[in-house]
Amino acid sequence: MWIARQAEALVRRMARQFPAVLVTGARQSGKTSLLRRLYPKASYLSLDLPAHAEGARTAPEAWVVDVRERVLHVYRDPGPAGYRTSFTRTGEESVCALALPALVVTVAALFPE
Numbered sequence: 001m002w003i004a005r006q007a008e009a010l011v012r013r014m015a016r017q018f019p020a021v022l023v024t025g026a027r028q029s030g031k032t033s034l035l036r037r038l039y040p041k042a043s044y045l046s047l048d049l050p051a052h053a054e055g056a057r058t059a060p061e062a063w064v065v066d067v068r069e070r071v072l073h074v075y076r077d078p079g080p081a082g083y084r085t086s087f088t089r090t091g092e093e094s095v096c097a098l099a100l101p102a103l104v105v106t107v108a109a110l111f112p113e
Contacts, residue, residue, distance in 0.1 A: 005034055012038065019066050061098050065110055072107045 007023075011034065014021045023031050027048075035044065062083065064073040071090050075083035076098065089095050089107045096104045 002037065005030065007034060008038060011035070019068050020064075063095075063097075067111070070107075070111050072110060 011021060011023065023035060025031050032044065035042070058078060060078065061074060061076040064075070065071075066073065071088055072095065073086065073088050074095055075086045077084040091108055092106055094104045094106045096102070
């Protein structure tokens with residue numbers, strides 16, 4: 001059974017206005033459940049598992065896909081204050097992951113029509 005939350009309308013409104021929305025709160029308060037209900041097709045990663053949290057902290061690179069602007073932001077070389085290198089790719093530009101240099105991805109392919 002789903003209990004409607006006041007935050008639902010706020011999250012939807014903010015998601016229409018901004019390319020990213022941060023949802024914070026106490027552990028086990030329904031943040032993930034809320035977002036999975038509002039965006040059932042979205043991918044997500046829970047940092048509750050220590051291995052996932054460590055991976056996020058030490059990942060050699062991170063990709064942020066801006067669906068609204070159809071842009072890929074790539075961050076590489078993590079350091080104590082965040083990633084030291086970043087760049088943006090759009091349209092027919094391509095990029096490859098550090099871990100899979102033979103796999104080249106065209107940004108346009110990330111946004112199927």
